Amino acid sequence: MKFDMDYIAHHNALTETNPYLKLFITIFLLVLTLALDNLYFDIFIFIAMSIVILAIAKINIRSYLKFLSIPMVFVVLTCIFLIFFFGKGEVIYETGIFGIVVTTDSLHYGVYTFFRVIGCLPLLGFLALTTPIAKILHCLETLKVPKIVIEIALLMYNTIFIFLNEIDTMQKAQETRLGYSTYFGSFKSLGALASTIFLRSLDKSETLQHSLDSRGYTGELPIYEPRKKEN
Template sequence: MKFDMDYIAHHNALTETNPYFKLFLTIVLLIVTLAIDNLYFDVIVFVVMSLVILSIAKIDYKSYLKFLSLPMAFLVITCIFLIFFFGKGDVIYETGIWSIVVTTDSWHYGVYTFMRVLGCLPCLGFLALTTPIAKIINCLRKIKIPKILIEIALLMYNTIFIFLNEIDTMQKAQESRLGYHSYWSSIKSLAALISIIFLRSLDKSETLQYSLDSRGYSGELPVYEPRKRDD
């Protein structure tokens, strides 16, 4: 199943819920989760917001897991580096490799960083998976967020999904040619995929600039403003 966050944001039980309320709730939960130094609170936030996404918003659990998979991968890698390469204090574990050890401080940094980010992920997921990007951008514009930040966010959002689609297409092409049938062929296919994506990124950025110029881009992107319903 292909992950399409934009489609999910338009087709869930909370799509029509007030976007300002969802944005406010997300910001408050993020601030509180980062401010409170309590692992139990982080777990509670993760569980409660996950239940809201799955039970109230009625988003498929596979889509939710796909949403969590990429940031979780980066989170795990980051926390491993924190645990083994940062912090001081008493040594609680010796790896026996190049004097790499785990100390009390590094363990604390790694665990608390992991739990805090874990608590924040479903908060962001709640906003991203239940609110279309057009409504989020409109809310940011209404609360006077600087235009340059809104434009960067919009361009990044658009570019990310363009490249996700490119990666999906190229992976399928490689799989059809048995590009991942063995370990070494997988390594070569992955290296080729990364190099092609880098070249495509340069090409797409130039194409995007030409597209903006041809449409009279003057330094400001128009933002969609949803119509108010007549009750």
């Protein structure tokens, strides 16, 4: 699944909006959402920020759904795990498998966690999809965030998209060879993809290190600084 978040961040209606303002709004609403601890407010934030992203920033709905789909898979799996394996209280459903049950406490815990997370996802999406990473890192540097944190964030951002691009390329290659035409073939292709991508990741990380060294990397990455507007 190809998803160019960097292109979207550079081409939307809020790209040129003050990045400090967007960063402040994101952090303030994140803290407020976590502090209020209210599921209704979580749902309200999800709807409100989704409207801002789609209607004001004018980001394509398919791109927004792709952004949500990646973390949403992990959220759903985590919440299912919480529902079946955590919590005490009255049993409301028995699976009949190794004594695994769903209790009132575990169901509440899973649903509660799900809504807390989806309340925060659009806030992160608002910042990530409307602000180029270079501007975000410049804001963090101005706010005196330790340089090591900024450099790790930059390298992680770069590596994640190299990783996703590799998966996209390999998946398309498998599809052209009918790797997903049958159930057995799909499992075999996914297994090959998982094992190969690990080796590709190691190779890409080594290539990245060589690229940094060849450009005079001394342990500190330069941070983008926007040009001051002339009066």
